[in-house]
Amino acid sequence: MNPEVPRVALAVERLSIRFGGLTAVESMSFAVNEGEVVSLIGPNGAGKTSAFNAITGYLPAASGDIAYRGERLNGMKPNRIAELGVVRTFQKTSVFAGQTVLDNILIGLHSRSRQYPIAILLGFPFVAREEEELVEEAHEILRFVGINAPAAELASSLPYGELRLLEVAVALAAKPTLLLLDEPVSGMNPTETANFMKTLTRIRARDITVLLVEHDMKIVMGVSDRVVCLNQGRIIAEGAPVEIQRNPEVIRAYLGERYARAQN
């Protein structure tokens, strides 16, 4: 699609992750180019979430390299990685449940804000001004993601679909250039899933690179430029969605014969 030579955003080279004696990910290498949407698929336990955790600093890599825009991420703390623009969501629904929808986004806007403790304690006027700007920006993000619940609602009282959107909104507030989404539509109904696909398209239009872990093949095949399929910690196939759907090994390990027949 892009006439230019693609520039690599995220490069994962021979990444291995171990839990004691168990190898969760074995010598995994893949790259995500700027502006791309890449999906990681594979059966449960294939190592998708482990790979996510290693990329975002929540798990140490046993070996291998992870680099984002040329900067090595290995050993960095999650908050440093987030500052570089690599922001994730979590598989298990994860918001600041006791806070309002608006406060959730305001927390997400943390690194956008320039208030230093001394300025806060002395009550500099720009702190109050910036607070107003942040609230404005938070409302804009809520509109962008399509959350209809009132901003003053407690996050814990949102319906499930909106809760999952709120997670994405919090991540977007952190101004990612690479967004890692871990099963964002799991538990959503078909309408919500369809709406989420539209949101994903708009996220993409903002030049945000996306790495997606998802079991919903409609989403995966619908939005991805490339798909990487994992099985038992190893990459078994990589390519355009059409190729992956026909790949016999992917069908055997993950998609199943019935899916393949349904596609044909």
Place this chain on the structure above:
Amino acid sequence: MRRVVTIAGLAFLFSIPLWLGNFYLLHVLIITGIFIIAAMSLNLLLGYTGQLSLGHAAFFGIGAYVSSLASLGFEVHLLPDWLVTLDPKPVWFAMACAIVITGLCGWAIGRIAFKVRGAYFVIVTISFAEVVRLVALNWDELTQGPMALNNIPPLSVAIPGLVDITFIGKVANYYLVLVFAILAYVIIARLVRSRAGRAMIALKENEALAASVGIDVTKYLVLATVVSAAIAGAAGALYAQYVRIVDPNVFLFIYTVTMVIMVVAGGKGTLAGPVVGGVIFGLLPEGLRSLAIAPEVQWIVYGVLMILVVYLLPQGIVPALRSLRQHRHPINSEPQPHADASARQVAP
């Protein structure tokens, strides 16, 4: 409306010594005020970062000791033939030292505790308080041990040609404590309603998610412990300069427990919570005493009331009142209150 209530409340607080003829009650109010300052500082940690400091009396006590020692001066042998001498310093300077040094202690605790949360944070703070208490008890040369430091000078502020006040006596100390309490309240309010406060709340609510949006959780936990310790230290310094005698009992666990009761009963994670809890549980013993019942019965009533508050209002008094008000007057822009509206912990 809100502003009117605030001004009326402040006017009332400032007017108390004018009509309250009873100096003993004024003394009780001063001590309660000092503990409310300490409770507010504890609330910054417990209510906002979610970390319970069960050694908070240590910061209070260190503040009291530093302020006393700096204003009295001391001579101490750090090595058998290395004598360190400090001449008595002006009291305002001693109190500033107390605030700075307790702030540094808070920084150390925050750094040590950088990875420990929950129960382990509690253990670190308890151990810290116990160690400090033993030092105060046994380092006779510096602290006089159980003999206590006495004749601590009161605070006096003298700007040539302008003011010359010595804070001695109940009325002056009442105003001193009131001003410090207002300052502490404003500092904490500013902090929790800012980016820093949101980072602390994020740590309490969901640390992994907080890190994922770029919040340096440890940094804000350290900030919270520093500010919290410094304010507790200020309360300790006020205490020393008012009571004018300090012994190692200021480190007793019961003082920490008193602060925790004030915060939890009033409503942790709300700005008004420690103030309301502090007023109730600070004045309650005196109120019960005035009923002229046996001391044992007073404490039983105190305990029963405390259990009732915690049992009936698990979120604390202030959040309970707030959700009650929301049920009565639902605000149009706000959603209809729901069952867990009392879980809303942060003042908007």
